[in-house]
Amino acid sequence: MDLDLVNRDPNSINNHVQVAFEDVLAEPEDVRSMNCVWKFTYKCFTLWKQLCYNIATFCCGLCIAMNWGCIFAETAFYHIWYITPYLKWLEINCEPMRKLFRMCLSCCLDPVCESIGTVFHACKKGDSV
Template sequence: MDIDLTNRDPNNINDHIQVTFEDILAEPEGIHSLDCVWVNSFRCFNCWKSCVYNLLTFFYGICIAARWGCEFAVVAFAHIWIVTPMYKFLEVNCGCIKKFYGMCVHCLLDPCCEGCGLLFHAFQKQ
């Protein structure tokens, strides 16, 4: 499987994170700083954002990715070896219990319900 180095969020799971200059800082109409301040603020924001992000990912990214890889391996292991077999086990046993319960209900309640039905059937409109 090749990794796409251009589109690193193909499923758009981090669309809620807006970290561009225009999404964070904005000057409304009628109040503007000097152009040189605005341009240098833009450059400074982007420079520091990139530097700090790259440093954090350099020092912690691989370790954090390894940790998440382990977490999802444990989740996959648990589902493959524990959760799914347990679900199947319960499904089989609960099916038997369901049949037994249904049989008991029919044996106990059907005669009573049929008796009540025959009793009330005797009252007919005249």
């Protein structure tokens, strides 16, 4: 799979990060700066935002990516080698207890529920119990 250098957020996981000029700065109708100031503000904001972001990603991006890679590798390792097999082990070992619990419930509750059902069924028909 090739890396898409155009669409860098294909799953839209960072839609909440709105840092475009229009998302951060806005002037209402009745309070306006001069057009030249507004244009220069736009250029300064965009330039410094991109420059600072590039410097931060250059200095820290690789280290942070390595850290997250290790964390997700560890997470995958634990799930593959510990958690999933442990859950399967629990499922296998709990099945006899589940069967025993079902048998006890059916032995104790089935007669009670059937009796109550018979009583209500008789009441519905208008018969005497």
